[in-house]
Amino acid sequence: DNTVEKSVTIDPKWHGRFFQNNRKLLLDIQKQFGDVNCRIPEKKSSSDQIVLRGAKTNVEQAEKHLLELVDKWANTTTKELPIPHRHHGYLL
Numbered sequence: 001d002n003t004v005e006k007s008v009t010i011d012p013k014w015h016g017r018f019f020q021n022n023r024k025l026l027l028d029i030q031k032q033f034g035d036v037n038c039r040i041p042e043k044k045s046s047s048d049q050i051v052l053r054g055a056k057t058n059v060e061q062a063e064k065h066l067l068e069l070v071d072k073w074a075n076t077t078t079k080e081l082p083i084p085h086r087h088h089g090y091l092l
Helices: 012-032 056-074 085-091
Strands: 003-009 037-039 049-055
Touching (some): 003 056, 012 037, 012 056
Antiparallel strands (some): 003 049, 037 049
């Protein structure tokens, strides 16, 4: 059997991102990497371990993808700019 289970350490502050848009990111990972099962700790938990389960090569690829996503999120800067309400129409 080629099924493995691997824990990946990811700061809990990022865990909520996996549940946005009706779990779209989790479902995409599962599809993209051959039915890899991702088990993320509950919000109440302080655990930083995400458990991946599936075929060994798929789990390794999914782990790499998760770490790349977290790196991207950690290195993204968000800046809020105050724009008067009367100008909002120009942005849309």
